[in-house]
Amino acid sequence: MKMKKILGLALAAALALSLTACGGGDKPSDASKSNTPAGGSTSQQPSTPDPAPSGELITVGIINNDPNESGYRTANDAAMRATFTEDNGYKATFYNNNDAAQQIATAQQMVQDEVDFLLLSPASTTGWDTVLKDAQAAGTQVILFDRMLEADESMYVAAVVSDMPAEGKTAVDWLAAQGLSEYNIIHIQGHMGSDAQLGRTGALDEKVNAEASWNYVTQQTADWDEATAKTIVQSVIDSKKPFNVIYAENNGMARGAAAALDAAGITHGKDGDVIVMGFDSDKWAFEEVLAGRWNYMGLCNPLQADTVDAIIKDLAAGKQPAQKIIYTPEQGFDCATLTQADVDKYGT
Amino acid sequence: MTTPVKNPETRVKRPEESLFKRLTRQQLFIPVAALVLLVLFNLVADYKFFAVTITENSLGNTVLSGNIISVLDNASELVILAIGMTLVTASSGGQDISVGATMAIAGSVILRMVCGGQVTADTMQMNLILAVIIGIAVTALFGAFNGTLVAYFNIQPMVATLIMYTAGRSIAAWINNNQLPIINDLAFKYAGTFLPGIPVPTPIFITILVIAVFWLVLKFTNLGLYTQSVGINPNSSRLNGINPQMIKLLTYVILGVCVAVAGFIRVSRSGSINYSRIAENIEMDAILAVALGGNALSGGKFNIYGSILGAYVIQFLTTTLYKYEVPSTALPAYKAVVVILLVVLSAPAVREKLASMKKAPAKTVKEVS
Incomplete structure (x- = not known):
């Protein structure tokens, strides 16, 4: 019995340790406290703010x-x-x-x-x-x-x-340039309140509010999750509402959406019935665009x-940066113009 | 000694009871009632909800599609988890909250095997069945870890499984060196989508197979009986020659196997994994399914068919809410309403009240006659 108690205690201690290790606040402090000696400075003074x-x-x-x-x-x-x-x-x-x-x-x-x-x-x-x-x-x-x-x-x-608003604007401008007579959009949003979601949603919201021929079939957040995105699109397909654009705010969600289309036999991409759009920089997503299964990917570097x-x-x-805000170079890629060289250059 | 005397009494009484009371006493009453309610709601609101259409998917397969198919298909992982969770609940009187995290581990292991360590693989690098068996072995091991903590160290199940709940997704990421692997081999996706030439989604078949296996096991072995007796009273089961610790451990290992099957279905739906999002919060749905099935979360007697029905009710509710475009972030709130109703309805105090309310008029009728 005693043995069991000791083991139990040891285990509880291990659990407590593992919990505090995951508790966030402590980890950095431990690591940075050990910084000063590891830094090699001979003086024991606290590290200078400069x-x-x-x-x-x-x-x-x-x-x-x-x-x-x-x-x-x-x-x-x-x-x-x-x-x-x-x-x-x-x-x-x-x-x-x-x-x-x-x-x-x-x-x-x-x-x-x-x-x-x-x-x-x-x-x-x-x-x-x-x-x-x-x-x-x-x-x-x-x-x-x-x-x-x-x-x-x-x-x-x-x-x-x-520049998230610019990313959204580039994508929406590209979509407008496709010249569809009517835009029935399934909008799958990222984690609500994040910079990426706000920028990418903002541009589309503005356009949908301004144009009579632009409509949301549904606008839902999938929290960057592929499986949730698939469920959302599946539910629209099951309810038989017509749509011709999927605007997913990242590539994973676009992938989930495309899987739902595939399961229902709805064609998408180049020459397909539905335009599929994604964002970010994944190499596999570039390949989807290159193969013409998706129409557009907004690069987010x-x-x-x-x-x-x-x-x-x-x-x-002692040199100040030339600009305060530096935007990483970004652009949108169209399945009609994307080349293998772009994929190799920008894919991650 | 008193039980044999009591039995004939209740048997005599039963015909006098109202139909309502006999129905409500049934364990499956709550899940069946919930299901009927959802079906009625959808029939009235939009009967087209039940339409099943035959379409051709992009691979040229003729497949069935529609909300009902979606419900049956998407509920698969939850049903399989709910079965394992029922056994764990019955034996240990607590729940395993790490199933979502260990599903991530199972998926990660299987993907690592079939991708052969590559980030993107176009063909499977390993026999799929072997990869799934390895996945099952790994999560069974994690199940054994949980089970050992619960059975041999007498740690509360929720606390014991909190370890894997916290660490599981990081372990899953570590297995694949923090990469998000993708497999493009169509054969890998058979289990999560459609087999060529078969119009019904494969997860439905896998679920039926799992249910059949458990039906056979519970019918032809003593697992069910032993699990119940351990859950009701571990000490008296020990006196009767059952090893309660062994049974508890076994149920956690069985749940581990269920987790691997569910994880496999989930990753083969898409051929990829997202460690922090895969099967997020599924443990809560699995526990809810067990509760919906009328099983006592404190252990003891159980009915896996109740949990299975419960799982389908949850998926039915989710699909219905999606159809009416309830924001996906608001879904948990609706589920919470269901939980509240359930907990209140199944509380002994409320049940007694309901029973006495029905009893009172029945008595007066008797007096008149």
Whole structure:
């Protein structure tokens, strides 16, 4: 019996440990506390808020979304991790979560730990005011990557982001150029409130409200999920409502939608009955467009790591970035004009 | 000693009871009533809901489509999970909340095997059956882990399975090196879509097969009896020569196998996986199905057919809500309403009230006669 009790206790302890390890806030603090000795500095003073001089590692806290969320995010996260390494002169602490509240709490912790740079890909555009103010007070420089947030430009030193409203506008303009007599659209939205969703939805909403021949058959969020997107399209097909456009806000959801069309024998893509549109940069999605199964993919470039790296190196050398907001180069790809060279160049 | 005396009494009483009371006493009353209600609602609101049409899919197969087919097809994973969840609930008096996360693991393992470690594979790199068997073995192992914590360490099932609930999706991602693998081989998707030349979605057949297996197992083995007795009183079962810990462990392993089958169906629907989204919140639906089926969540007596019906009711509700364009984010709220109704209706206090309300008029009638 005693043996069992001891084992039970040990297990409970292990459980408690595993829970706190997943609890977010503690992880970065542990990692960055151990930074100072690992940084190789002989003095035991707390790390200075200014960017570290050359020879010393620059501490960065990187807040990103869940890498498993989508192919886009996987590529984005992998690029960040590949760039911000000790070999490259960084002591980086990573935190991934799709929950903005958790992100904010962790960012706060990182600011308290006095990281030199805080790199943010916010899960939601609002709620960051306190963190940004604290960061400014502590001398931590904030750089946004991938996604914008609602704050005054003075609150961050640079933003390397995708221009989501422009992405949406490019896609909607492309769709308008297809010259259909009537647009009956199934609109599958991403995670509500995210920069990508707001930008991509905004452009389409505007057009649908302005034009009489543009209608929503349904407008639903699938939360970036392929299976949910498939269910939504399946339900429209089952209810026999006519539609000729699927505007999915990422590639995974477009894939789910196309699967529902395939199951019902509805043709799509080049010369098909339904136009299929997706976003992001996945190589397999490029191949779908290249093969003519989809009509359009709006490129959302996930590779901002190198640009962010260059900005930090410049700042450390005392050089301010030329522009505050740097948009990653992006464009839309049409199945009629996409080439294999584009796929190799932009696919991730 | 008193039971044999009581039995004839109730047998004599029964004909006097009203039809309503006899019906409501049936365990399957709630799921059947819910199903009838949903069917009636859809008949009145739009009878075309039940239309089944024959179309040709993009591969040139003649297939059936329609809401009813969608319900039967999409409920498959949930039905299979609900069966396993019923056994776990009956034996341990608690639920496994890690089934969604372990489904991600099963899917990840199977995809890793058939893709041979590549991110995109056009043909399967491994025999599909072998890959599924490996997937089953892995989740059975995780089931055994959960079962061991519950049976041998006496940890509350919900707490014990919280470990895999938290870690499962990360493990699934780790199995594939954080890549999102995609398999384009059509044969891989047979299990999740259609077999060539067969108009009914394959998941429906898999579900029927699973139900048949459990029907046979429960009919020809003592698993059902032992599970019930362990759930009702582990100590007296031990005195009767049953090893309660072994039975509890076994039910968790069985659930693990169910999870692998459900995970396989889910990944073969699309040929890809999204670790953080696949089968999200399905554990709650599975538990709800068990409750809807009239099974006590505190364990003991169980009826897997109730849970199966419960699972179909949940999917029927989901499909209905989609048809009426309820935002997918609002679906859980509607399910919550169902849960509240259910919990209130099945509460002993309410049941007694209902019974006495029916009893009172019956008595007066008797006096008059």
